[in-house]
Amino acid sequence: MFTHNLKYSLKILFKNKTLIFWTFAFPIILGVFFYLAFSNIEKTETFSSIPIAVIENDTWNNSLTYKETIKVLSDKNNEDRIFKTTYIKTEKEGQKLLNEDNIVGYLIIDDTPKIIIKKNGTSETIFKQVIDEIQEKEKTIENLVQIEISKNKEENIEMIYNQVITKVMNLSIEENIKDVSSSKLSYVVIEYYTLIAMSCLYSGTLAMCMVNKCLANMSSNGKRVSVSSISKGKLILGSLISSYIAAIIGLALLLIFTTLILKVDFGSHFALIILLSLVGTLSGLSLGTFTSVICKSNENTKIGIIIAITMLGCFLSGMMGITMKYIIDKNVPIINKINPASMITDGFYSLYYYEGLERYIFNIISLLIFSFILLFISYLNLRRQSYDSI
């Protein structure tokens, strides 16, 4: 009887086109959209050369320091290249380039250097910072020469100047600053993690659909089943297992699609990713069962409730704006501690970003507790349910 019910439950589920669209196809479609929209965003944000222009007037041609520095900083072969420089003759040309957004600003050197930009922003500030730096270097050398002159009055100035320059040139700050940043700082992955969380929780609709078929107050199918002599426990267990199987097939497709085709980085713990997906789906399933049992209204309202909870959960865990999850975690952490979407997202995040597994295990346990509580309440409600008339 159990296997019979399991088989037919699966058949019913796979013939429901709407459900299959929302749990199987929709997350994949959304994943494609994410890929199209976000694949370039981090590349654009990573520092690359800033387009600027320089006006080649007489002062420019005479000032070796600026000419050389800008040349080195714009050199294509230089690893630390900062600028992509266009050399122009008149201010009018500069204004034209600026208006067409081809450059972020241009430099004119008369008595002192002057920068013309369109608006305030990071690139503009970097441009200004570099020009500041050239002046600061000049000033430092001037000051140092002054200091040396005041120390030994007899020596000739040119020699001191050369001494200072050589000494300054030989100093390097490279070894004073050590970059220890993690290489795994791609925050776009969070979008895909919330997508998996959404897919896990959407599987609640599958469970709800199947449980409804066993409830006498929800469908005529349920009424018929209720008067039959088979064990209700076995029946509901069979329905739940069939929806779990269907949900896992859907999730497996999504995982394969995101890892193999979209090349999303999930970290290197393959088994733990599978475990988190299984537990995540279980939490979605228990959410569906719970809604189905507790809420006494028609199927559409129940679907609406599950989708609303899922979307709210995903919103809070960063699907519509990645910073949202951080804002919640920082200010009201309790919300994301009871939000299953956030537990799933955070579980994947901790696998990707952190070395240790404490945070991952915490999320797995939280999800298990969440599922257990909802399933237990549903069990209490379903137990010994009987009707004199309906």
Place this chain on the structure above:
Amino acid sequence: MTVFKAYIKVLLKSKFTILLYTVMLVVFGILNMQMNDTGMNYTSSKADVLIINDDENKGVTKSLIDYISSNSNIIEIENDKEKISDALFYRDVNFIINIPKNFRTDFLEGKNPQIEIQRTNDYPSYLAYNLLSKYIETAGYYLEFINDENQIIKNTEETLKTNTNVEISSKLDNDGLSKAKTFFNFSNYTMLSGCIFIICLLMTVFNNEKISKRTIISSTNYKALNRKLMISNGLFAITLWLIYVILSFIILRKQMLSFHGLLYIINLFVFTLTTLSISFLLGKITNNKEAINGMVNVIALGSSFLCGSFVPIEYLPKFVVNIAHLLPSYWFIISNGKISTLESFNFETLKPILFNMTILIIFIIIFTIISNIITKYKRKIA
């Protein structure tokens, strides 16, 4: 009038769904605006820096911290490794500076103490890196020639005060205008999903087999019926447009009371008519309420992601932008971008915007013709 009366009757019947859907979309729009202030599109001219100082806050160390603090936004985070890592990942800070113990004494003794940094590798983190390296470099130079700590600090601080003359050429309120652009770009999603969902929902009633059979045998011409339905739907779409415009005045205020604001509103109006024609066409194609739900999400989310409604168009890969040319949303969104950078208003500067609007109008004509053809075809087989 008969058609319109029937339409209103149907509309009132599903008023709860419509209200809920509209409110939800509007709330999303507002949230999106607020999020974007701190989100990924925001470019600041200062980096968000976290300084962890394990040394005493004295002498060179203090001077370094003061210099970085006055040129960046200092973020305070509890000294917990996990919280700090989270902050860097979610870009709450762009740059973390860890000043080691005994930095000051080691530095003064010329031992080259190492400062550990963590950075996000974006533009703001570059700014912060530059500040740090500049200070260490300059102080290092002075250290080679002077022994007195106070003299080193004084000279370094004095040197780093240099401030290049900067002139801002644009007289536009760029921040405000790009805020308005974000707001109107998001309306692409609101308009598409709102119009398609609700208009299709209402059209299913008119497409109901029994009802459509009755209208087919009546003396009303199918084109006239389509036109009347289109006008009724149009009134609904225009109401949605009005809500959005009123909202823009409440949220943006200053930017809306200008010629730029007027252009944004006109552009949105033309786009509203386009979504109306799309919705009408889709309403003619399908009669299945569940299919409508799927279509709304795929079409509205799809064109919003592909055309730069959620993520600025400059950030999209080239091939995506090429595909986007085929969708009406693209022409609406690039117009918004053009409006936000308009310096003067004459035929020459407005030409690209008018061109985009013409393309939208061509879309409207094409969609209307297709819906009429479909109606005619469906009529015959009924």
